[in-house]
Amino acid sequence: MPYVNIKITREGNVTPEQKQALIEGATNLLHDVLGKNKKTTVVVIDEVDTDNWGIGGISVTEIRKRNN
Amino acid sequence: MPYVNIKITREGNVTPEQKQALIEGATNLLHDVLGKNKKTTVVVIDEVDTDNWGIGGISVTEIRKRNN
Amino acid sequence: MPYVNIKITREGNVTPEQKQALIEGATNLLHDVLGKNKKTTVVVIDEVDTDNWGIGGISVTEIRKRNN
Amino acid sequence: MPYVNIKITREGNVTPEQKQALIEGATNLLHDVLGKNKKTTVVVIDEVDTDNWGIGGISVTEIRKRNN
Amino acid sequence: MPYVNIKITREGNVTPEQKQALIEGATNLLHDVLGKNKKTTVVVIDEVDTDNWGIGGISVTEIRKRNN
Amino acid sequence: MPYVNIKITREGNVTPEQKQALIEGATNLLHDVLGKNKKTTVVVIDEVDTDNWGIGGISVTEIRKRNN
Numbered sequence: 500m501p502y503v504n505i506k507i508t509r510e511g512n513v514t515p516e517q518k519q520a521l522i523e524g525a526t527n528l529l530h531d532v533l534g535k536n537k538k539t540t541v542v543v544i545d546e547v548d549t550d551n552w553g554i555g556g557i558s559v560t561e562i563r564k565r566n567n
Numbered sequence: 568m569p570y571v572n573i574k575i576t577r578e579g580n581v582t583p584e585q586k587q588a589l590i591e592g593a594t595n596l597l598h599d600v601l602g603k604n605k606k607t608t609v610v611v612i613d614e615v616d617t618d619n620w621g622i623g624g625i626s627v628t629e630i631r632k633r634n635n
Numbered sequence: 636m637p638y639v640n641i642k643i644t645r646e647g648n649v650t651p652e653q654k655q656a657l658i659e660g661a662t663n664l665l666h667d668v669l670g671k672n673k674k675t676t677v678v679v680i681d682e683v684d685t686d687n688w689g690i691g692g693i694s695v696t697e698i699r700k701r702n703n
Numbered sequence: 704m705p706y707v708n709i710k711i712t713r714e715g716n717v718t719p720e721q722k723q724a725l726i727e728g729a730t731n732l733l734h735d736v737l738g739k740n741k742k743t744t745v746v747v748i749d750e751v752d753t754d755n756w757g758i759g760g761i762s763v764t765e766i767r768k769r770n771n
Numbered sequence: 772m773p774y775v776n777i778k779i780t781r782e783g784n785v786t787p788e789q790k791q792a793l794i795e796g797a798t799n800l801l802h803d804v805l806g807k808n809k810k811t812t813v814v815v816i817d818e819v820d821t822d823n824w825g826i827g828g829i830s831v832t833e834i835r836k837r838n839n
Numbered sequence: 840m841p842y843v844n845i846k847i848t849r850e851g852n853v854t855p856e857q858k859q860a861l862i863e864g865a866t867n868l869l870h871d872v873l874g875k876n877k878k879t880t881v882v883v884i885d886e887v888d889t890d891n892w893g894i895g896g897i898s899v900t901e902i903r904k905r906n907n
Contacts, residue, residue: 500677500824501777501778501779503776503777504776504778506775506776507773515618515626517804517805518618518621519618519626519629520804521621521801521805522624522625522626523621523624524796524803525797525800528796528800532792533779533785533793537624539622539675541621541638541677542620543619543620543638544615545615545619547748547749551747551748551750552772553722553726553730553745553746554744555744556727556730556741557723557726557727561723568644568688568695568881569641569642570642570842570881570883571661573637573639573665574638574640575671581669583754583762583764586755586762587757590757590761591761592660592667593664594759595760597641597643597657600656601653601657605760606758606759608758608759608760609758609881610756610758611755611757611842612756613751613755620636627636651822654823654825654830655822655829655830658830662827673827673828674827675826675827676826678825679823679824679825680822681819681823683883683884683885686855686884687883688881688882688884689859689865689866689882690878690880690881690882691880692866692877693859693862694855694858704813704848704899705846706815706846707843707844707865708844711869711873712840717873725869725872728868728871729843732861732865737853745774763840787900790893790898791893791898794896794897794898798893809895811894812895813892814892814893814894815846817891
């Protein structure tokens with residue numbers, strides 16, 4: 500019954516299929532490495548606005564601006 | 568001053584009254600079991616899209632489809 | 636399949652029975668209010684050292700000292 | 704590489720500049736107090752609807768109503 | 772710069788090598804599915820006492836007892 | 840009533856005074872930037888073993904070994 504939380508920035512480009520791949524991959528990872536029961540493994544993906552995510556003291560919104 | 572975080576799927580059916588009942592119930596639970604001060608108990612409810620929540624390696628969106 | 640996280644200070648006084656009561660209470664709350672399936676409701680209790688928990692800008696260790 | 708998560712209520716009044724100030728302030732705080740490397744410090748701000756945040760057993764939506 | 776948090780029960784049987792495999796696996800997953808930069812992907816593993824983890828309203832400590 | 844969670848690695852070198860400084864600093868930050876009430880601001884510091892924290896696909900334990 501592991502619980503996996505994946506936080507990523509919300510940049511309008513993650514498809515339902517990719518989310519399904521993250522869910523499947525994380526569930527398989529816990530099964531393969533620790534033998535955990537896939538049926539009770541919970542995976543939650545949080546998507547965060549780029550204004551709300553900072554690294555190195557700068558918001559991702561600002562980082563993206565500087566990179567473009 | 569406990570902090571309670573409740574994560575549920577966002578399926579468009581949780582009313583403000585139900586959220587109030589969750590807040591009240593969780594606050595009372597910490598008070599009744601551990602004698603915690605209701606005034607400083609914080610309850611936060613996170614609603615997560617069904618694409619973003621997986622169990623058994625499958626997203627809830629997909630689970631709901633299969634069940635219908 | 637709700638996920639409930641309860642964070643409380645670690646003050647050496649929460650018994651296994653009280654933790655079981657918190658787990659049961661939180662699970663029943665999600666069932667009673669939202670009709671959630673008890674079997675897939677996950678409850679995780681985090682106990683945090685009083686040095687590591689602050690309210691009003693003061694650690695709980697310090698608050699406890701001032702109250703004694 | 705610290706990770707700082709700031710949860711606040713979503714009341715439509717937090718500007719991108721204020722979010723940037725929170726990101727910068729939290730990053731500087733970890734650097735100034737613990738000498739952490741700013742470049743790998745992650746700050747994530749979660750904004751929560753007032754229906755979904757309770758204190759003292761009452762939702763912030765209700766608290767705001769009573770205060771107005 | 773994704774952030775992945777893996778919560779598992781603390782049952783004295785997860786080796787440093789298995790933790791490294793979880794870290795590597797989760798990092799590769801975000802890279803393979805979303806093209807995320809491995810260098811800034813953070814993975815944090817939380818181990819929780821079995822008294823502190825409940826599913827179906829019962830602590831894992833109790834579940835383990837019943838299964839033995 | 841903001842909630843701030845600071846996650847850092849447990850490397851045996853963070854003193855109670857530094858934790859108090861983190862608590863105070865985070866509380867003041869929310870007050871100064873958003874005018875939040877210090878009295879209801881909660882700060883929780885989580886310390887994570889270096890085996891349990893990975894960046895770039897490598898545990899901090901391993902990173903520290905390579906750097907020494």
